[in-house]
Amino acid sequence: MSKEKVVLAYSGGLDTSVCVKWLQDEKNLDVVCVCGNVGQEEIGLDAKKQKALDLGVLDCQVLDLRDEFSDEFLTKAIAANSMYENKYPLLSALSRPLLAKKLVEVAHEFGATYVAHGCTGKGNDQVRFEAAVKALDPELKVIAPVREWDLKCRPDEVAYAHAHNVPVPEGANDNPYSIDDNLWGRAIECGHLEDPWNEPLDDAWVMTKNPEDTPDAPTYTEIEFEAGKPVAVDGKKMKLSEIVIALNKISGDNGFGRLDLVEDRLVGLKSRECYEVPGALTLITAHKALEDICVEGDLLKTKIKLEQDWATAVYNGQWYSPLKNALDAFMADTQKFVTGTVRLKFFKGNCHVVGRKSPFSLYDYGLATYDRDTTFDEKASAGFIEIDTLSLKTWAKVQGPSSAAAQA
Amino acid sequence: MSKEKVVLAYSGGLDTSVCVKWLQDEKNLDVVCVCGNVGQEEIGLDAKKQKALDLGVLDCQVLDLRDEFSDEFLTKAIAANSMYENKYPLLSALSRPLLAKKLVEVAHEFGATYVAHGCTGKGNDQVRFEAAVKALDPELKVIAPVREWDLKCRPDEVAYAHAHNVPVPEGANDNPYSIDDNLWGRAIECGHLEDPWNEPLDDAWVMTKNPEDTPDAPTYTEIEFEAGKPVAVDGKKMKLSEIVIALNKISGDNGFGRLDLVEDRLVGLKSRECYEVPGALTLITAHKALEDICVEGDLLKTKIKLEQDWATAVYNGQWYSPLKNALDAFMADTQKFVTGTVRLKFFKGNCHVVGRKSPFSLYDYGLATYDRDTTFDEKASAGFIEIDTLSLKTWAKVQGPSSAAAQA
Amino acid sequence: MSKEKVVLAYSGGLDTSVCVKWLQDEKNLDVVCVCGNVGQEEIGLDAKKQKALDLGVLDCQVLDLRDEFSDEFLTKAIAANSMYENKYPLLSALSRPLLAKKLVEVAHEFGATYVAHGCTGKGNDQVRFEAAVKALDPELKVIAPVREWDLKCRPDEVAYAHAHNVPVPEGANDNPYSIDDNLWGRAIECGHLEDPWNEPLDDAWVMTKNPEDTPDAPTYTEIEFEAGKPVAVDGKKMKLSEIVIALNKISGDNGFGRLDLVEDRLVGLKSRECYEVPGALTLITAHKALEDICVEGDLLKTKIKLEQDWATAVYNGQWYSPLKNALDAFMADTQKFVTGTVRLKFFKGNCHVVGRKSPFSLYDYGLATYDRDTTFDEKASAGFIEIDTLSLKTWAKVQGPSSAAAQA
Amino acid sequence: MSKEKVVLAYSGGLDTSVCVKWLQDEKNLDVVCVCGNVGQEEIGLDAKKQKALDLGVLDCQVLDLRDEFSDEFLTKAIAANSMYENKYPLLSALSRPLLAKKLVEVAHEFGATYVAHGCTGKGNDQVRFEAAVKALDPELKVIAPVREWDLKCRPDEVAYAHAHNVPVPEGANDNPYSIDDNLWGRAIECGHLEDPWNEPLDDAWVMTKNPEDTPDAPTYTEIEFEAGKPVAVDGKKMKLSEIVIALNKISGDNGFGRLDLVEDRLVGLKSRECYEVPGALTLITAHKALEDICVEGDLLKTKIKLEQDWATAVYNGQWYSPLKNALDAFMADTQKFVTGTVRLKFFKGNCHVVGRKSPFSLYDYGLATYDRDTTFDEKASAGFIEIDTLSLKTWAKVQGPSSAAAQA
DSSP states (O other): OOEEEEEEOOOHHHHHHHHHHHHHHHHHEEEEEEESSSSSSOOOOHHHHHHHHTTTTTTHHHHHOOHHHIIIHHHHHHTTOOOBBBTTTOSHHHHHHHHHHHHHHHHHHHHSEEEEEETTTTTSSHHHHHHHHHHOOOTOOOOOOHSSSSSOOOHHHHHHHHHTOOOOOOOTTOOSSSEEEEEEEEEEEEEESTTTEEEEEEEGGGEEEEGSSOSSSOEEEEEEETEEEEEETEEEEEOOHHHHHHHHHHHHHHTTOOOOOOOOOOTTEEEEEEEHHHHHHHHHHHHHHHHHHHOOOOEEEEEEEHHHHHHHHHHHHHSSHHHHHHHHHHHHHHHTTTTTTEEEEEEEEEEEEEEEOOOOOOOHHEEEEEEOSSOOEEEEEEEHHHHTHHHHHHHHHHHHTSSSHHHH | OOOOOEEOOOOOOOOHHHHHHHHTTTTEEEEEEEEEESSOOOSOOHHHHHHHHHHTTTTEEEEEEEOOOOOIHHHHHHTOOBBTTTTTTHHHHHHHHHHHHHHHHHHHHOSSSEOOOOOOSSSSSHHHHHHHHHHHHHTTTOHHHHSSSSOOOOHHHHHHHHHTOOOOOTTTTTTTSSEEETTTTEEESGGGGSSSTOOOOOOGSSOOOOGSSSSSOOOOEEEETTTEEEEEEEEEEOOOOHHHHHHHHHHHHHHHHEEEEEEETSSSSSEEEEOOOHHHHHHHHHHHHHHHHHHOOOHHHHHHHHHHHHHHHHHOOOOSSHHHHHHHHHHHHHTTTEEEEEEEEEEEEEEEEEEEEOOOOOOOHHHHHHOSSSSOOOHHHHHHHHHHHHHHHHHHTTTTTTSHHHHH | OOOEEEEEEEESSSSHHHHHHHHOOOOOOEEEEEEEESSSOOOOOHHHHHHHHHTTTEEEEEEHHHIIIIIIHHHHHHTTTTBOOOOOOSSHHHHHHHHHHHHHHHHHHOOOOOOOOOOOSSSSSSHHHHHHHHHOOOTTTEEHHHHHSOOSSHHHHEEEEHHHHHHOOOOTTOOEEEEEEEEEEEEESSSSGGGGTSSOOGGGGGOOOOOSOOOOOOOEEEEEETTTTEEEEEEEEOOOHHHHHHHHHHHHHHHEEEEEEEOOTTTSOOEEEEEEEHHHHHHHHHHHHHHHHOHHHHHHHHHHHHHHHHHHHHHHHOOOSSHHHHHHHHHHHHHTOOEEEEEEEEETTTEEEEEOOOTOOOOHHHHOOSSSSSSSSSSHHHHHHHTTTHHHHHHHHSSSSTSSSHHH | OOOEEEEEEESSSSHHHHHHHHHHHHHHOEEEEEEEEESSSSOOOHHHHHHHHTOSSSEEEEEOHHHHHHHHHHIIHHHOOOOOOOBOSSSSSHHHHHHHHHHHHHHHHHHHEEEEOOOOSSSSSHHHHHHHHHHHOOTTEEOOOOHOOOOSSHHHHHHHHHHOOOOOOTTTTOOOOOOOOEEEEEEESSGGGTTTTSOGGGOSSSOOGGGGGGOOOGEEEEEETTTEEEEEEEEEEEEEEHHHHHHHHHHHHTTTTEEEEEOTTTTTTEEEEEEOOOOHHHHHHHHHHHHHSSSHHHHHHHHHHHHHHHHHHTTTTTSSSSSHHHHHHHHHHTTTTTOEEEEEEEEEEEEEEEEEETTTTOHHHHOOSSSSSSOOTHHHHHHHHHTHHHHHHHHHHHHHSSSSSHOO
């Protein structure tokens, strides 16, 4: 009788390699590996696939997800100016649901009963994986080996690997940080950074140059958007994945895109995180500037608040959820006229918007200019103020600072 | 029989000097001038006072408001991380209600029937002045000469001045921009900037150096807060007005604090504005970083949204209003434990938080570290995820992407 | 040379009849009348049309707008559980933008330069008319005779009518109230009601019976919805306009649907209003109850807040606006699975939901029942609580009521 | 050596009686019982205390918490118009944190290591108890026997009771419902009600009469508030606990205060609940009506949204939390002028506000009346509308329904 099957989110690193063995030995399952390319830095996918096959997995599927990631996930993140707690443009929270979707698809293909991931029990990613899997197939069961096993630290894992003939990557212990990265950026945790009073060391940063080592002259770049979606850089039409890569390069070379912050994890604790998000931060900066001229003011103010709801939902693993769907519908409606060009100036870690234009711009020179005698009817302002402050005036008489009530 | 009196917000510039004469001649009023020092750049107060007296005003009161401005207004702005439309830390919106308060006090002192201001009919400041006056004394009447008279442009005003023996400041036409400034920063409008595609020229900036001309080595600064209020810079206790001045200098010398944006004015139009807010932006950056470790996550998320309500209310002239009062009560409650130190690194236009610490920090190393075997119970996460995603799982079965309903 | 034309929103009452004459005489305009039937009570449309023609108008178009009103406006109001300030289901705010749309269409048909309405300067409707006209054709000019002329009260208008051969409706002065009504309900203002301490008199109510005079046995009714839209009453499929009429009858006969409240008008004052909204309130009550089982909890909570934004925008005349459009997109997405049946019990002024069911119900008996040994894993709760309260526990140690900090 | 101690929230019913024995036998703990009187219906406290002592507990403290419950908890609930998901005025969510506070106090008094409660693993109350305990003393450990033991249903518990000499209350199996009640109302769950299509049976209701059996003449009642707090009924000053009791009687006798709804539990499932909240609903209805005249419109709209945040936080067990504290600060500030009288009319299940008055009323007859020639300047409205709709007009030209862009 054949064994039950599990589809594992496999990165080729130590954790998920040990997971393969553990699922085979402890759970008596046939393992199918899925290795998704969402643009992470060093991938060596062929070697990783061979390593999985050597461990006796049923299959190891290597999937290039960069365009699906860009077109389905980053586009929505840009529309929502994705910024968790108004400071962090999301990263793993965007790639995990896509990886989970692929796990579910492969599970259906192989008739698997389980999916598995290599996330720890202290992070957000376990929730994002499992929430996405449940949303896409509530009948699939999830195994989280790292949460379940008794390997308490990296040396334990290395020992287990040696004992079970799992190859240990050279230098597996060399990187002092825990890293997750994709097209949209790179997260750096652990080590020296776990004291939020410590300044990050130079070795933390890979995608972005130290501003001290960047060009002494500014770099200007223009980004074009159509209906909220980036479509060209410096006049050259490109697909979104290429645009992100191009901007990661331009911004990173100019030292822009480093974040150092403390955020609130879903599991109830505060965590110090450093991020390199040069392309992401550039695109969001430019997109906001274009919205400033293309989105009407009352809508803009409501959108700014809902952006926080969107980012929190996605951070918390609700990519596939009715709340996120409805927020996406709102966001999509706001993007119809977000078409135009933003001009950016990079210089030694800075990225400043220095120009924006749009065929649908709501900026109206005739109204805005302080030259008098224009289309704006200044006499109307007296009436406007009369009515606009009427509620305040009524309040002032009865309850305000100079009222009898307040003085009592 | 004595004339009725008007108290005028007087800056000593061309506009308000002409206002003095116009109020005397056209409205047949006795004028009392109030000239408030909120930290604006070049003030030459004695000369301005003399000029007013030469124009025959009843009195010209020159008031040093810098500490009241800092302690009553900036403190609240910092607590609320004041950022209108999530991009602009407010400026005139903070000084206008204080000036209005002084107008009302002087009006009561002199038994005046009117107050007057020199704002145009296209801007926000007219509303802020009048709303504040009505809130503080709903019986006082407001005159806005610039909105009422027929002087359509600056040359008209100059001609009126010459015709009525009002001295015209030398170089009155030299500055290509319209400027408003105070301790908290400097607003630059008009001229070349009225096309939002134009990059600001070098002559727009006064408080901040061009990043290209700043020191080649980083500057580190530490700011201390007590209950949300800045109390020291680099270990030196100072009053808030001094802290703002010190940080304007440090940040400005390092080229930090320039903003270039399009904002939505209360009067319904979009306006391109440049701001220099070196100290303001530094303090808000540092304050947010301290809140990140001192304010609990659910509260922080709610506060981020209410900060937008606060900034919009203040931008719109509701400083003295029941809504703003209640929001202040919320904000004040959040600041009780925002005590600690933030370390900043300035370099060529950048200001990065590189460290934060607090005796009330909610960052807990034992919980956050990815070292295993700590105080965090990873086994609990399975149960957490089970319940946390239960609603999503139920939805998935009935309405989700793989449900029969969705496939229909 | 032919005169310029104006299209007038014409009701046939005294106000708009006088408007016709005033526009002809004072403004020297050719008048086209538009009289929209949105379900108001007594219409006598033929006579009103003749009356307009007798006054010499170019044309008087009588339009049956009941289905367009139901399908385009009430459907969206139901989706958003439209309740201004959480107490009032809107009424005139829903019909005015439709009437404005017709004015604009007719203006284009006749090549008119102006549209006109008979609203006073103290109410919301003037804003709603003018905002809608500007949104639909920003070049059209609006005339508001009642705001402009010098007829200070009803007797002035009657005198003007007599002087200018405008027929005065018999009993024009008899109704002590000012009334506006349409399919969705009836607004009653003025007279005795202007003191908010006065209880409304019996003569205020027309659509709803006094509960004391209603049947002594309960009436049960079932309403079916499909994707948020009412489609049947008591098993009988009907179009929405018929459903509203049917429920106005059932609810009104049972004395349900009276509101007596003080609301905040857009023009900054508080206004005491009585409303009869039997069908509207019934449909919103039923729709909410169905949403309670068909809309996921996190989405429901976000929707409840955005319903307030929707109602405020519509109340303030923003029916045609980018904010309202984006909110509608959000609302529409939430309604996909709001399909099912709600059972209501009417009795002497009460309307209680006593049953709700849906093929897409998220209520899961197996999870909800307190019988043990079901699908709900109670052991998971311990882990859930551990993580869910972790942030609170960390706070408690450092800043909480029993912490050293709090005791200091 | 003495045993460790546990303080148990003891109701005297079957569940918590079995808990006593189970904690003694299975956990080897000395038990201290705390039995709080928060106004629940039948208490027979002496007998319950004796029963606990007979089971060998160290002590059984019977505490009258009705005034503390009213003054500390209900006052805040009234200020926030507490309505979870805009439909349910909270009940257990208000009493649990007070009981938890008493558990912690008694635990400190006795030097106990543990507190325990009798809540199941499927409900909200377990979270509320444990969250409150952690907030008040994060070092105390919590035991939840019902979640831990293997008694799967009521008969299991009865069998355990018989086997361990725990007296089983007569009729313990008679009530088909699960009930929780306190001063603020009564929750009814389970049995027949677990199908949300079933109408509640008559036997579900205790505090409220069937409207069919209520007086045939209306009852009028006046409630006075001072700064948001109820202080008198029908002119008679009473403390709040007495007011709630008096209104439970008046409202219940008139058949008002029944709720039948489906709500979203914190643990991720939807639950059908019936509530009797006659006094609670009456007070909130009256309080809202008074706020309508005493709270300025912009503040009212913001408060309505934050009321939802308040209710969700409290529902979810965050009574003692920094978020709830800050929201309370906001709410308290809004209540300063909520002073006045509301007149209510009860009749056969209805409770209608028919009058409201306040010395601080913001309703201004002179402004609101449609009589012309009053204090309201109608001419100002034209200017107001000009500016208020300017943003919309600009949008209409470029992006609106009739713009070239929209037609493309």
